[in-house]
Amino acid sequence: MKLDPHGSQTQASKEITVDRRQQNTNLVSSIKKKMAHTSDFSRICKVSEKFYKEAEDIYFPRMVAIGPFHRAQEKLKAMEERKWQYLSTLLLRVVNVDTRLEKCAEAIKFDTRLEKCVKAIKMTEDRARKSYGEPIDMASDEFIEMMLVDGCFIIELFFKCCCKGIRRRGDPFLVTNQVFIDLKHDLVLLENQIPFFVLQHLFNLVPVPAQCQDYSLIELVFRFFKKMVPDDHHNLQDKYGQEIHHLLDLIHQSFISRTHILQRQPQMDIPTASQLHKTGTRIKKVMSPSVLGLRFYKGALRIPALTYHDLMDTLLRNLVAMENGCYDAAKYVTSYVFFMRNLIRSNEDAKILKKKGIINKEEEFVTLFSKILVEVDVKDLYYGDLMERLGGFIKPNVSIRYAKKVRKCVVRCLRQL
Structure with a gap:
C-alpha cells in the first residue's frame, strides 16, 4: 500500500474549498433575505x-x-x-x-x-x-x-x-x-x-x-x-431601464423626460395666463418629448401642447394620487397640475393658451384643473426654479407698466389744467 504524502493536504484543500462555497452560499442567502425585507415593493396602494x-x-x-x-x-x-x-x-x-x-x-x-x-x-x-x-x-x-x-x-x-x-x-x-x-x-x-x-x-x-x-x-x-401617452412613445423604449411597477407607473414614466431634474427652490406665486399677458410676458408653445417640459427661456414661458381627451381627468387624478400615496419621490405630475391649475383660472386664461396652440379646449381645461386636488410641499415642487425665474422677470415689467400708467395719468391731469 502506497502512501500519498500530499493526500492530507489535498483533502484539507478540498475541505477549505467546500467550506468557502458554503460560506458564500450562506452570505448570498443572507443578502437575499435582507433585500426582500428592505426593497420597496409596495407600489399598488389604495387612494387616500x-x-x-x-x-x-x-x-x-x-x-x-x-x-x-x-x-x-x-x-x-x-x-x-x-x-x-x-x-x-x-x-x-x-x-x-x-x-x-x-x-x-x-x-x-x-x-x-x-x-x-x-x-x-x-x-x-x-x-x-x-x-x-x-x-x-x-x-x-x-x-x-x-x-x-x-x-x-x-x-x-x-x-x-x-x-x-x-x-x-x-x-x-x-x-x-x-x-x-x-x-x-x-x-x-x-x-x-x-x-x-x-x-x-x-x-x-x-x-x-x-x-x-x-x-x-x-x-x-x-x-x-x-392619446394618453406622448406622441413620440416609439422613441421612449430606451428609457425603461428602470423597473416598471404596473401599467399606471409605465404611463407615469412616459410623461417624464430623461433629463428632468427636480429643482427645489422657494415657492413663488404663480401668475395666471391673463396676468402674464397684461405684463407683456410672452407665452409660447414649445416642442417637447414630455408634456411636463415647461420652461422659461429668453423672456418667454414655453409650454408643450396639451390635447384634451375623455380620460384626462381620470389619468391625472390617479397619477397625482399615486405620487402622493405610493411613491416617496419627486412629484412631477402633481407639480404640473399645480402649475397649470394656477395658470388657467378662468376662461380668459384658457382662451389665451388656446390662441397660442397650447391647449385645444377652453372650458374643459378650466374645469379640469380647478377640480383636481393638489397640495405640493415646497421641497417637492418640480417647477420651483421656473417660478423663481418667472417671478423675477415679471416684477420689473409690472413696475415699468405701473410707472407708465402713473405717467399717463399725470399727463392727462396736466392737460385738463
Whole structure:
C-alpha cells in the first residue's frame, strides 16, 4: 500500500474549498433575505381618503376588476366570465388543425402553457403580494389564479386592440367606443393594477398572434393607451431601464423626460395666463418629448401642447394620487397640475393658451384643473426654479407698466389744467 504524502493536504484543500462555497452560499442567502425585507415593493396602494372626497367614481372601476382591491364588488362580477373567456382564447390560440392527432398535440401544448404560467406566477407570488400596500387576505391558489386570469385578460385585450383580425363580433369589451373608454378608464386606476413583472412573465409564455409578433409588451401598452401617452412613445423604449411597477407607473414614466431634474427652490406665486399677458410676458408653445417640459427661456414661458381627451381627468387624478400615496419621490405630475391649475383660472386664461396652440379646449381645461386636488410641499415642487425665474422677470415689467400708467395719468391731469 502506497502512501500519498500530499493526500492530507489535498483533502484539507478540498475541505477549505467546500467550506468557502458554503460560506458564500450562506452570505448570498443572507443578502437575499435582507433585500426582500428592505426593497420597496409596495407600489399598488389604495387612494387616500382626501382624494375620494373630490370624485370617488374617478378612482373606482366601471366594468372590470383587476387585482384584489375591487374584485368583491357585485357590479363587476358580470364580466368575470368574460375574463375567463379571454384566458382560454389566449392559451388556446393555435394555427388551424384538422387531424385528430394534431388536435391532441395542441391540447398537450395548452396544458404545458397553462402549467408554465402557473409555475411562473407561483415563483413570484411573494414578490407580487408585497407589491400591494396592504396584506392580501387570499389563499395561495386563489391569489395565483387571480394573477393568471387578470394578467392573461389584459394581454389578450392588448392583442385584440392592436390586431383587428383576431377580434370576434359582438365582443362586449369592444362593441362600442364608450365601452372601450370605460375599459381604458379601469386599467389606469391606481387601485386596479397587478404587478408589471407578472404581465411580462405571462407575455413571455403565451402564444402571440402573427400580427403582433413585432411588438413588445411595452409597445402594446402604448398602442392601447394611444392619446394618453406622448406622441413620440416609439422613441421612449430606451428609457425603461428602470423597473416598471404596473401599467399606471409605465404611463407615469412616459410623461417624464430623461433629463428632468427636480429643482427645489422657494415657492413663488404663480401668475395666471391673463396676468402674464397684461405684463407683456410672452407665452409660447414649445416642442417637447414630455408634456411636463415647461420652461422659461429668453423672456418667454414655453409650454408643450396639451390635447384634451375623455380620460384626462381620470389619468391625472390617479397619477397625482399615486405620487402622493405610493411613491416617496419627486412629484412631477402633481407639480404640473399645480402649475397649470394656477395658470388657467378662468376662461380668459384658457382662451389665451388656446390662441397660442397650447391647449385645444377652453372650458374643459378650466374645469379640469380647478377640480383636481393638489397640495405640493415646497421641497417637492418640480417647477420651483421656473417660478423663481418667472417671478423675477415679471416684477420689473409690472413696475415699468405701473410707472407708465402713473405717467399717463399725470399727463392727462396736466392737460385738463
